[in-house]
Amino acid sequence: MLKGAFELLAAMDRTRGAGLTRLSVESGLPKATAYRLLEQLIGLGAVERYADGYRIGSRMFQFGNGWQxxxxxxxxxxxxxRRLAAVTGAAVGIAVLRHDQTLVLDWAPGATAPFTALRNRSAWPWYTAAGKVLAAAPEYRFxxxxxxxxxxxxxxxxxxSGVAVDREILTPGVCSVAAALYDASGTPVASLFAATAPAHRPERLADVVRRTSAAISARL
Incomplete structure (x- = not known):
């Protein structure tokens, strides 16, 4: 049943919420089984019922926000x-690479960075700068x-070079540069990225992003 519950949650994530029939098809579960699991998940706060169907609940959001x-x-x-964002004006964030997606954990808005269009997107393609700098590690396997x-x-x-750059991959008007963050064993665990406008030339941020990532890594 646990596997079925995760299949339903994955189906809700793919569909951004759907009715029982579609979730049954998407998850590969019989409708009666899907209904029973959905009712249990609602009771736990992991799923919420709406007029148009079911969506992932706020408790899952709370769990997810605590992960690192x-x-x-x-x-x-x-x-x-925060200091890097204040000094450069760029939006600065922390991201990880999982299942070939760049997942944004935290970010600090910059004074000039056009990051508003991205703030509601927590999963990006792997080929953003924040993902590429982690995918370049020899141990990463696509x-x-x-x-x-x-x-x-x-x-x-x-x-x-120790940094990766992307140019308007996610949305027009946003470029970014990223460097990896390492734990005490030298394993890359996340990336530090700075997003800015093309006119500000993200390459100019490479050195300060690299130095900031080294300072964070030293404390990990």
């Missing part, structure tokens, strides 16, 4: 990220079908 790949990551990165032919060369360049 390192127990001290959020607390350690918060003040350096699914075989998802590796672009140009990636080995780009990955080497990222490892040599």
């Amino acid at each position: 790949p390192h127990p001290e990551l959020r607390a350690t990165a918060a003040e350096p990220a 699914p075989p079908s998802s590796v672009p032919a140009s990636w080995p060369r780009e990955g080497r360049a990222i490892r040599e």
Whole structure:
């Protein structure tokens, strides 16, 4: 039943909420089973019922917001990220790479960065700067079908420079630069990124992002 409950939650995430029939089809569960599990999940606060169907509940949001790949990551990165945003005017955030998606954990708005269009998107493609700098690590393994032919060369360049850059990949008017954050064993656990307008040339932020990430890593 636990596997079925997660299948339903995944179906709700894909559909952004749906009725019983569609969730049954999406999850591969019989309608009666799906209904029984949904009622149990509602009782636990993990699912909420609306007029148009079911959606993921607020309790799942609370659980998700507490997750981090390192127990001290959020607390350690918060003040350096805030200072970086204040000094550069860029929007600064912390992200991780999971299942070939860039997941944004926290961010600090900058004075000039056009980050408003992205603030409600918590999952980005892996090929943003924040994802690429983690995907370039030798230990990261893509699914075989998802590796672009140009990636080995780009990955080497990222490892040599210590930063990754993207230009208006997510939305027009937003570019970003990122560096990896490492734990005490030297394993990359997250990335620090700074998002700014193309006119501000994200490459100019590379050095300060690299130095800030090194300072955070030293404290992890």
